[in-house]
Amino acid sequence: MEREVPLMNGEIYHVYNRGAGKQCIFEDDADYERFMLLLYLMNSDQSIVLKNLMKKYQGRSLDIFQGEESNHALVDVMAYALMPNHVHLVLRQKKDNGITTFMKKAGTGFSMYFNTKHERSGVLFQGRFKSKHVDTDAYLKWILLYVHLNPLSLINTDWENGSVAHDVARAYLARYRFSSYMDYYGAIRPERRVLSSYEEVRNQLDSSSDVEAMLVEYGRTKDRPWYGALGV
Secondary structure, three states: OOOOOOOOOOOEEEEEEEEHHHOOOOOOHHHHHHHHHHHHHOOOOOOOOHHHHHHHOOOOHHHHHHHOOOOOOOEEEEEEEEEOOEEEEEEEEOOOOHHHHHHHHHHHHHHHHHHHHOOOOOOOEOOOOEEEEEOOHHHHHHHHHHHHHHHHHHOOOOHHHOOOOHHHHHHHHHHOOOEOHHHHOOOOOHHHHHOOOHHHHHHHOOOOOOHHHHHHHHHHOOOOOOOOOOOO
16 A cells, blocks of 8 residues: 655654554563664665574674674664564655665564564554654654653653653663664664664764753653654
């Protein structure tokens, strides 16, 4: 089925999807790590035989990040957050149908891995991914804040209303490995290679990792027209 509004080259989109019936799609750390690896390796218009790579590196994902190049990128991965039953991505399309191809490759690869590992069958994701066009600088700044702060919902679902103490929020985000927050705010790790436009985005972000300031800035933009339209 064609999208009503095609995704355009050079444009930025907030892309998200969740498990079918809101089911959990990440059962353990290894599941999160596999999806992050796929975000890196599947960002290519060339075929990747992941089984061969896993055999070559004896299953060590971090070694694959360091030892393999992901060429011919379909998209720029600008930010991401992986949550127990859904994923958030901020992507810029680089090639025709790039986002659709990228999401299909990553989603199919992960579904096959997850179903085999957890001895299940059937669809894993709830249909086709959703997307919102990030058409202004203000929207981009807001969605980067939203994606990076989103893991706070795992400790308090009311985090958007200031229900998480700043020191608690800061400590939690600093150790949450399954988003790009860690890459932009301090840690140097192999997974940074997922972020194909790292330097560009880093220059747009506040150089401080002050979570309190991030929460205040996020709160200021809650009255913008895109707030409440996430649909996850």
